[in-house]
Amino acid sequence: MNEYIEEIIKEAQISYDNKDIPIGAIVVKNNKIIGRGHNDRLNTPDVTNHAEIIAIREAEKNLNDWRLDGCDLYVSLYPCDMCLEVAKASRVDNIYFLLERDNKNKYNSTIINQVEDDVSRETYKNMLSTFFKENVR
Amino acid sequence: MNEYIEEIIKEAQISYDNKDIPIGAIVVKNNKIIGRGHNDRLNTPDVTNHAEIIAIREAEKNLNDWRLDGCDLYVSLYPCDMCLEVAKASRVDNIYFLLERDNKNKYNSTIINQVEDDVSRETYKNMLSTFFKENVR
Numbered sequence: 353m354n355e356y357i358e359e360i361i362k363e364a365q366i367s368y369d370n371k372d373i374p375i376g377a378i379v380v381k382n383n384k385i386i387g388r389g390h391n392d393r394l395n396t397p398d399v400t401n402h403a404e405i406i407a408i409r410e411a412e413k414n415l416n417d418w419r420l421d422g423c424d425l426y427v428s429l430y431p432c433d434m435c436l437e438v439a440k441a442s443r444v445d446n447i448y449f450l451l452e453r454d455n456k457n458k459y460n461s462t463i464i465n466q467v468e469d470d471v472s473r474e475t476y477k478n479m480l481s482t483f484f485k486e487n488v489r
Numbered sequence: 490m491n492e493y494i495e496e497i498i499k500e501a502q503i504s505y506d507n508k509d510i511p512i513g514a515i516v517v518k519n520n521k522i523i524g525r526g527h528n529d530r531l532n533t534p535d536v537t538n539h540a541e542i543i544a545i546r547e548a549e550k551n552l553n554d555w556r557l558d559g560c561d562l563y564v565s566l567y568p569c570d571m572c573l574e575v576a577k578a579s580r581v582d583n584i585y586f587l588l589e590r591d592n593k594n595k596y597n598s599t600i601i602n603q604v605e606d607d608v609s610r611e612t613y614k615n616m617l618s619t620f621f622k623e624n625v626r
Contacts, residue, residue: 396555
């Protein structure tokens, strides 16, 4: 398993343990993880507390700059429209997602690509479906 | 001048004085202002520090809920795509903007309306154009 993919699954597991929809994200610059986030919206009164935005804001704080040129965002699930727009605004170079959604082609862009890792995708897919079975809302 | 419009212009003036693009926003619920924000992206390493998102996050903190059903967002300038998606995700009932942009019809929605206040619009337009004259970037 790719090291970055391992990290986003670890982050997703934290959301899972908090009974929040398991989604994990990291921001990478020069092969170094400079931001991490897991979905935390259930437990915090902040609509922006999705994994991606938390990771992006942490990376920006670390760089002391809101511009993430030269950075890549890795996320376990194809981002929602809000997170896509924040990522775009932050100027990340690339967005890599593990598992697709129905709307995967909505954002027509060459900066978004799916990670090639069938084993990890299966692992994550199982985590998500188990979560929804256990947490009917 | 409508009280809410006066408040968003006051907020925009704070950005102006900070040498940041003057944009102000408030969130209103039951005729009460529960969140305020001014554009603060120049001085903070956070891509989400646009007026609208700051106001939304403050309102959510005050309500202890990320859902802003029953709330209206007032903003001096038609929001960027990022802020539109955050506002949508927060479930505000309405978005009222004072001054349009070129992309004003991009977001096809009945929840976004322009405030009818030509005098305030002119005041704000002058603030914006003076700002850009004084701060060439």
